[in-house]
Ligand SMILES: Nc1ncnc2c1ncn2[C@@H]1O[C@H](COP(=O)(O)OP(=O)(O)O)[C@@H](O)[C@H]1O
């Protein structure tokens with residue numbers, strides 16, 4: 373009777389869903405499907421893990437099934453499919469998390485209210501994402517629901533990449549570049565080590581080309597810049613969205629054409645992009661099949677904008693090792709991939725035409741200086757992983773006693789670790805971590821080159837009362853591979869520090885340890901976490917930024933003092 377996790381991705385005109393069974397360390401997809409055309413011609417289809425159709429229904433043209441009707445159709449079918457298995461949680465894609473929701477969160481009324489503030493920032497997505505959550509809160513009040521954010525993966529972007537050149541207070545208030553499709557990029561980052569280990573540690577531009585399209589510059593598996601901004605209307609032209617636009621155009625339309633906010637919203641979100649330019653369709657398939665010159669112009673503009681944005685993202689990375697294509701168009705339109713790669717010949721991309729027609733995974737020649745790949749995305753699996761991790765952490769928190777904290781967690785590359793309270797018997801394991809750390813990692817952790825640690829120093833790491841000194845370890849294959857701790861320095865304030873074995877760095881372990889420490893710290897009334905980090909320790913600083921906690925930084929000598937608020 374395994375536990376199951378259902379995943380919902382509620383869009384403007386469709387609800388996609390997946391059902392996963394938790395089998396040991398694995399999340400097995402057992403069912404997926406969608407109800408599309410919710411307000412035009414609703415159609416339901418369900419597929420099994422092998423992609424075979426197992427259920428279908430059409431309501432007919434003109435039927436307004438709506439989101440509520442679709443969920444009422446889905447819930448009993450999911451229950452029926454589950455049989456004796458227990459539905460443990462529902463994970464959701466929520467497009468906008470703003471400044472403070474970087475990590476997945478367990479949903480409650482208050483969080484729902486807070487997320488409503490972002491409806492105007494993602495009018496095509498957010499209202500539908502939240503409507504599904506709200507409806508399920510009413511239908512299944514005891515069911516844990518977890519929201520996973522499209523913005524989350526980009527929250528660790530360098531500060532400059534997040535800034536508009538607007539007055540500084542606006543940035544502080546959250547008027548900044550967020551970036552979207554983060555669950556898709558996070559999934560790609562998690563599988564890239566298997567696709568090309570060198571590229572996964574290097575620099576890649578990932579092209580998520582679907583009905584919504586964006587591109588992300590990734591270094592060492594982390595996002596450093598992307599084409600979307602404050603909202604998902606920025607960047608590339610899309611099915612019906614215009615992408616980057618001179619703000620002067622909007623002023624002109626308001627001032628000289630008398631258009632109001634709703635009319636402009638409708639224009640830039642629903643009437644522009646491929647549909648607006650072609651006047652024919654928002655669907656790339658229809659445009660590629662058409663002989664109409666307007667269809668050709670729309671496709672040409674789409675490609676021209678990709679070419680320009682690619683140059684910009686490569687500049688942000690200071691070079692590039694690979695392009696990765698994903699999402700509806702990226703995965704299924706060889707012609708678009710061919711033209712993007714031809715446009716990128718100046719960067720050193722040499723396309724393998726046969727491999728491209730076949731669909732990859734590698735579509736560049738062996739001799740190509742910059743590699744190119746097709747990697748199918750899987751936002752739903754990413755959501756299921758996050759949901760499982762969060763439930764694990766919540767289960768551990770319920771124990772209240774931090775010395776009994778233990779939870780399973782999934783790293784960015786999909787591998788599973790255990791995060792648990794450090795035990796007195798961990799002396800040797802802790803010593804092994806120190807031995808495993810390179811001189812550079814030791815210097816970053818202890819601010820000085822060290823060869824050895826005395827028994828007293830090791831003992832200090834082990835003197836933990838789980839009130840004033842809380843320490844967690846990350847365990848993989850029975851070995852301690854990372855550790856994080858906080859020590860209370862004055863009432864309500866504690867200092868945090870982390871150490872991760874070299875071969876486990878760059879997979880998100882620091883972020884997970886922090887997430888668990890924050891949960892414990894909050895329960896113990898800690899309101900402020902302080903960290904001192906060497907200026908050049910960019911990955912550690914990125915972990916703090918990506919935590920989504922409101923933070924302040926102060927630079928002193930070569931050290932950055934980071935203060936994070938837990939209130
Ligand atoms: N074989 C194909 N050739 C060209 N474009 C395709 C093909 N299959 C799907 N697409 C495009 O992919 C888009 C959908 O991509 P998808 O990533 O599923 O979008 P979203 O999740 O944003 O709705 C469609 O609008 C269509 O234009």
Ligand SMILES: CC(=O)OP(=O)(O)O
Pocket residue numbers: 383467497522552553582583584585604
């Ligand atoms: C954020 C976004 O544009 O999502 P989608 O591609 O699913 O429309």
Ligand SMILES: [Mg+2]
Pocket residue numbers: 582583584
């Ligand atoms: Mg999508």
